[in-house]
Structures are given as C-alpha cells and as structure tokens.
Amino acid sequence: MTIRIMIADDHKVVRKGLEFFFQTQPDIEVVGEADGGKELLEKLAETNVELVLLDVQMPDMDGIETMKRIRENFPAMKVLMLTSFSDYDTVIPAIQAGANGYQLKDIDPDELANVIRKIHKGETMIDSKAAAQLMTHVTGSNETEEKKRIGELTKREMDVLQEIMQGKSNKEIANTLFITEKTVKTHVSNIFLKLEVQDRTQAALFGVKYLSS
Incomplete structure (x- = not known):
C-alpha cells in the first residue's frame, strides 16, 4: 500500500530534496507540494492525501496555525511537523494543535521514511532530542x-x-x-x-x- 503525502515548506530546495528522496521509497508517493499554509489547505481540498510534512516557519501562515486549520477541515489527516526548531515554545503548540509527530530536519532520510510509516499506522513520533529538552522544561x-x-x-x-x-x-x-x-x-x-x-x-x-x- 502506497502512502500519499504532501510537502509544505517555503524552501524549494527542501521540497525538491525530499521529493527526490521519496522517489526511492516504493511505498511513499509525493502527490503535491506547497510553499505555505494557504496553498497547502487549498491543495488538500483538491487532492487525495493521507499524510502531510509540514514546516513550522512559513511566511503566509505558520505551521501551528496551518495545523489548526488542517484539524478543523481534515480531522483524519496525519501530519508530521518537520522543522529545525526543538524549543519548548514551538514543539508544545505543535503537538497541542494536533500534530501526529515532530521531527527535526537533521533526521536521517531513511529514518524519516520509517517515521512516516509509523505515523501512517497511528503512532505518535516525537524526536528524542526535542522530547529530552521539553522534559527539562516540563518537569x-x-x-x-x-x-x-x-x-x-x-x-x-x-x-x-x-x-x-x-x-x-x-x-x-x-x-x-x-x-x-x-x-x-x-x-x-x-x-x-x-x-x-x-x-x-x-x-x-x-x-x-x-x-x-
């Protein structure tokens, strides 16, 4: 079974790099991309997508607000936040907004593919480095x-x-x-x-x- 994903990131090189990598994965298909939250929401309404890779910092609508809109309009959609930020003020709002996972962009590509598969199956995947830092703040x-x-x-x-x-x-x-x-x-x-x-x-x-x- 192929997992249909869409990539939302305001950096074209990131989108194209991810798309190129996923072409090597037989069970993951990139069916669309967007450079911001507004474009993503428009495309989700027109395309059959199962999982979204979503950046946090985007110009027209940030990832947190986009995440909230996705939950309002596409409640069953799986969303993986893929970003460079592991700070408390970014991760907690993302998870609270309904993200199914939170990973940093320095993740190994093969590991990212495995994370996507696990999220697709229903698991919540949070980067261990982000979790460790968060727990220091939390406890x-x-x-x-x-x-x-x-x-x-x-x-x-x-x-x-x-x-x-x-x-x-x-x-x-x-x-x-x-x-x-x-x-x-x-x-x-x-x-x-x-x-x-x-x-x-x-x-x-x-x-x-x-x-x-």
Missing part, C-alpha cells in the same frame, strides 16, 4: 529523578503509557488492553501523579524520552 527535574518516577509505574500503567504515546484515547486504550474505560482513567490519573505531569502530551514526552530508545 524541572534531573534525569535521575525522572528515571525514578517512571520506574514507579506498574506494568499495567506502563502499558497504558505506551498507548498514550501512540495518541490513543481512553476508549481506544480500553479496547486494546481489554479493560474498562473507567479503569483506563484510573491508570492515566496514576501515571500523571507518579510522573508529576499535567496532561497526556507531557506523559507522552516522558515516555518518548525513556521508553523509545
């Missing part, structure tokens, strides 16, 4: 303390955290693990408490940092 603690926290999770709580990392809802987690939605809510609350995080995004970042290596 305000050192790595030893963070490892101790994640070590306090029970096996079932760890299972739930893995599902949260894939962006699944409580209902979806319940169906996957064959437990009730009420039980999932209890596990999620315990995870937040033990990891000392405020929401699912922060919990997922914790998992990316310590469970994805």
Whole structure:
C-alpha cells in the first residue's frame, strides 16, 4: 500500500530534496507540494492525501496555525511537523494543535521514511532530542529523578503509557488492553501523579524520552 503525502515548506530546495528522496521509497508517493499554509489547505481540498510534512516557519501562515486549520477541515489527516526548531515554545503548540509527530530536519532520510510509516499506522513520533529538552522544561527535574518516577509505574500503567504515546484515547486504550474505560482513567490519573505531569502530551514526552530508545 502506497502512502500519499504532501510537502509544505517555503524552501524549494527542501521540497525538491525530499521529493527526490521519496522517489526511492516504493511505498511513499509525493502527490503535491506547497510553499505555505494557504496553498497547502487549498491543495488538500483538491487532492487525495493521507499524510502531510509540514514546516513550522512559513511566511503566509505558520505551521501551528496551518495545523489548526488542517484539524478543523481534515480531522483524519496525519501530519508530521518537520522543522529545525526543538524549543519548548514551538514543539508544545505543535503537538497541542494536533500534530501526529515532530521531527527535526537533521533526521536521517531513511529514518524519516520509517517515521512516516509509523505515523501512517497511528503512532505518535516525537524526536528524542526535542522530547529530552521539553522534559527539562516540563518537569524541572534531573534525569535521575525522572528515571525514578517512571520506574514507579506498574506494568499495567506502563502499558497504558505506551498507548498514550501512540495518541490513543481512553476508549481506544480500553479496547486494546481489554479493560474498562473507567479503569483506563484510573491508570492515566496514576501515571500523571507518579510522573508529576499535567496532561497526556507531557506523559507522552516522558515516555518518548525513556521508553523509545
């Protein structure tokens, strides 16, 4: 099965470089490109696309606002933010806006292709370097303390955290693990408490940092 993607980046050399690389991947097809958010939204309305590679900084409409518009108009669309920025003020808004993944442009091309495949299957893929930096902002603690926290999770709580990392809802987690939605809510609350995080995004970042290596 071929994954149909569209690339949105205001640098033509980036778009063409990515398109050239994806021609070497038999299961990934570039069906369009755009130099900004407005052009992207127009083309998405006219083209059958399954996944978008979206830059953060674009002149007419930045990636965060574009991400919000995509969620409003194309709720099922998979979106991978591909950018040079790993700072807290860029990554968190992108994930909160609904991005399915966040990767830096220095990623190995073959790894990028694998990330696209995983996102297409429903996983949430956040660059480990960005996640590590984010967790410093989120928890305000050192790595030893963070490892101790994640070590306090029970096996079932760890299972739930893995599902949260894939962006699944409580209902979806319940169906996957064959437990009730009420039980999932209890596990999620315990995870937040033990990891000392405020929401699912922060919990997922914790998992990316310590469970994805």
